[in-house]
Amino acid sequence: xxxxxxxxxxxxxxxxxxxxxxxxxxxxxxxxxxxxxxxxxxxxxxxxxxxxxxxxxxxxxxxxxxxxxxxxxxxxxxxxxxxxxxxxxxxxxxxxxxxxxxxxxxxxxxxxxxxxxxxxxxxxxxxxxxxxxxxxxxxxxxxxxxxxxxxxxxxxxxxxxxxxxxxxxxxxxxxxxxxxxxxxxxxxxxxxxxxxxxxxxxx
Amino acid sequence: xxxxxxxxxxxxxxxxxxxxxxxxxxxxxxxxxxxxxxxxxxxxxxxxxxxxxxxxxxxxxxxxxxxxxxxxxxxxxxxxxxxxxxxxxxxxxxxxxxxxxxxxxxxxxxxxxxxxxxxxxxxxxxxxxxxxxxxxxxxxxxxxxxxxxxxxxxxxxxxxxxxxxxxxxxxxxxxxxxxxxxxxxxxxxxxxxxxxxxxxxxxxxxxxxxxxxxxxxxx
Numbered sequence: 001x002x003x004x005x006x007x008x009x010x011x012x013x014x015x016x017x018x019x020x021x022x023x024x025x026x027x028x029x030x031x032x033x034x035x036x037x038x039x040x041x042x043x044x045x046x047x048x049x050x051x052x053x054x055x056x057x058x059x060x061x062x063x064x065x066x067x068x069x070x071x072x073x074x075x076x077x078x079x080x081x082x083x084x085x086x087x088x089x090x091x092x093x094x095x096x097x098x099x100x101x102x103x104x105x106x107x108x109x110x111x112x113x114x115x116x117x118x119x120x121x122x123x124x125x126x127x128x129x130x131x132x133x134x135x136x137x138x139x140x141x142x143x144x145x146x147x148x149x150x151x152x153x154x155x156x157x158x159x160x161x162x163x164x165x166x167x168x169x170x171x172x173x174x175x176x177x178x179x180x181x182x183x184x185x186x187x188x189x190x191x192x193x194x195x196x197x198x199x200x201x202x203x
Numbered sequence: 204x205x206x207x208x209x210x211x212x213x214x215x216x217x218x219x220x221x222x223x224x225x226x227x228x229x230x231x232x233x234x235x236x237x238x239x240x241x242x243x244x245x246x247x248x249x250x251x252x253x254x255x256x257x258x259x260x261x262x263x264x265x266x267x268x269x270x271x272x273x274x275x276x277x278x279x280x281x282x283x284x285x286x287x288x289x290x291x292x293x294x295x296x297x298x299x300x301x302x303x304x305x306x307x308x309x310x311x312x313x314x315x316x317x318x319x320x321x322x323x324x325x326x327x328x329x330x331x332x333x334x335x336x337x338x339x340x341x342x343x344x345x346x347x348x349x350x351x352x353x354x355x356x357x358x359x360x361x362x363x364x365x366x367x368x369x370x371x372x373x374x375x376x377x378x379x380x381x382x383x384x385x386x387x388x389x390x391x392x393x394x395x396x397x398x399x400x401x402x403x404x405x406x407x408x409x410x411x412x413x414x415x416x417x418x419x420x421x422x
Binding site: 013015016018019020021022023024025026028029030031032033035036037038039040041043044045048049084085086087088089090105107108109110115118119121122123125126127128129130131132133134135137138140143144150151152153154155156157158159160161162163190195 | 208209210211212213214216217218219220221222225227228229230231232234235236237238239241242243246255258259267270271272273276279280283288289293294297298299302303306309310311312314315316318319320321322323324325326353354355357369370372373389391393399400404405407408409410411412413414415
């Protein structure tokens with residue numbers, strides 16, 4: 001066997017073969033509808049992703065009443081924008097401020113708010129991030145190019161139960177007069193995990 | 204269980220490697236793996252807690268050498284075998300050999316999108332009043348059970364403050380082992396970084412966990 005684990009499209013990739021065999025068995029026994037897998041994949045490739053969360057944040061930036069609702073009952077507020085379901089059943093929104101920066105992690109597995117951010121990135125699920133976010137968050141942030149003032153409080157949320165966290169970053173300066181769609185374009189996925197900041201508006 | 208998954212505070216895993224423009228999947232098999240995990244779970248034979256337990260029970264040398272989708276697939280094989288849907292002979296042959304029990308349901312393509320949008324809430328009514336209130340000092344219990352638990356090692360025995368009383372939730376410690384849902388109140392508990400990591404820790408750091416009531420005692 002070629003020692004080439006990077007070539008995941010290779011037919012000889014052991015995981016590709018293993019997963020294909022498992023699907024063959026389950027479909028053959030009538031336990032799985034392979035087209036249901038297609039629908040699930042398409043859902044998370046094209047419909048459920050971080051643009052959902054960006055809309056939530058843009059709404060909160062634009063509408064203080066919505067922001068208040070999001071703070072009080074994030075699940076209901078997010079549902080009102082049409083984002084519901086798996087791994088978003090119990091939502092909490094945490095708001096950055098001038099003095100506090102929020103960072104979300106799941107040290108025990110890969111818990112992540114799918115309904116607003118989609119599937120988690122590989123780094124989020126991997127031991128380097130999971131191990132260090134709770135003990136050395138500034139070091140982790142530096143690897144994302146984010147440096148905070150030493151006096152900024154860092155609040156790390158370890159998703160150890162079924163609550164799923166969405167960080168609401170601070171609205172960037174110079175965005176007065178921008179509409180919700182333009183604001184949403186500034187909201188990056190990482191800024192809603194806490195490992196990044198929103199984009200600056202184009203001049 | 205203090206398994207390989209419980210990595211909070213461990214060192215030497217190397218730098219975080221962000222991937223700009225990361226796609227949702229890095230290989231076609233990852234797409235099928237996601238779908239297999241969700242569709243198999245939809246059969247209703249096990250809970251999310253049991254599936255987490257299956258992944259955590261992988262040997263450390265396998266867990267740390269595996270990508271997350273590989274961990275999922277290895278965990279799924281454990282569950283499918285445990286519940287009789289797949290046998291060792293099936294796997295060996297790469298095709299169905301042995302008969303399987305009839306599942307409670309099979310997720311069909313026509314229902315898949317609605318099932319994703321519905322999700323599976325795991326909050327439950329708890330008849331007793333919450334034992335703790337917001338602002339109260341508590342200590343996370345110092346236990347090291349063989350069974351599944353969601354109290355991370357780094358918080359065990361540490362003192363913190365109840366920041367919020369959340370809701371009643373299914374208790375993973377029993378539910379992962381077929382012991383029933385036994386819902387308990389869940390609290391967000393905030394710990395000073397120096398309580399967790401010692402006096403040299405960043406004084407501006409606070410870390411919170413979400414803890415079931417039986418993980419906590421008054422401090």
